[in-house]
Amino acid sequence: MTTFAASLKKEIARAARKELRDELSALRKGSSTYRSEIAELKRKIKALESKVKALSRTAPSVASKTASKPDATLARTKPGRKVTFGPAEFSALRQRLGFTQAQMAQLVGASALSIYKWESGQVTPRAAQLEKIMSVRKIGKREAVARLQAE
Known part of the structure; x- marks a missing residue:
C-alpha cells in the first residue's frame, strides 16, 4: 500500500x-x-x-x-513669481510718511521690533502683514495720520 x-x-x-x-x-x-x-x-x-x-x-x-504694471516701489515682482518685499522701499515709505518705527508698527499692526527687522532685511513680513503694508502704501500722509489717531 x-x-x-x-x-x-x-x-x-x-x-x-x-x-x-x-x-x-x-x-x-x-x-x-x-x-x-x-x-x-x-x-x-x-x-x-x-x-x-x-x-x-x-x-x-x-x-x-x-x-497693468504693478507698483514696484515697495515690492518687486518678476514674471511668474510672488511679490517680494524690499526693505529699503519700506524704510523710504516710513520716512515719506514721517513716522517713527513705533508709529508705523501701530499703523501696520505689528511690533516696533518687527518694523526694525523688516527695514534691516533680517526678516520679511508674512503675507497678511504684506497686504497691510501694501494698503498703507496706497494712502497719503494725512490719511495715515488719521488712521493712527483713530486707533
Whole structure:
C-alpha cells in the first residue's frame, strides 16, 4: 500500500504543478503587459510635465504684457513669481510718511521690533502683514495720520 500511496501523492503533485503552470503563465503575461503599460504612462507623464514647464515659462510673460504694471516701489515682482518685499522701499515709505518705527508698527499692526527687522532685511513680513503694508502704501500722509489717531 505504501507504493500505491507514494505514486498517488506523486501524481497529485504532478497534476497540481501542471494546473499551476497554466495559471502562472497567464499571470506572467498579465504582469508583463501591466509593466509595459505603466512604463508607457510614465513616459507620457514625463512628456506632459516638460510641456507644462515650458508653458509656465512662457505664460507669465504673456500675462505681464496684458496686465497693468504693478507698483514696484515697495515690492518687486518678476514674471511668474510672488511679490517680494524690499526693505529699503519700506524704510523710504516710513520716512515719506514721517513716522517713527513705533508709529508705523501701530499703523501696520505689528511690533516696533518687527518694523526694525523688516527695514534691516533680517526678516520679511508674512503675507497678511504684506497686504497691510501694501494698503498703507496706497494712502497719503494725512490719511495715515488719521488712521493712527483713530486707533
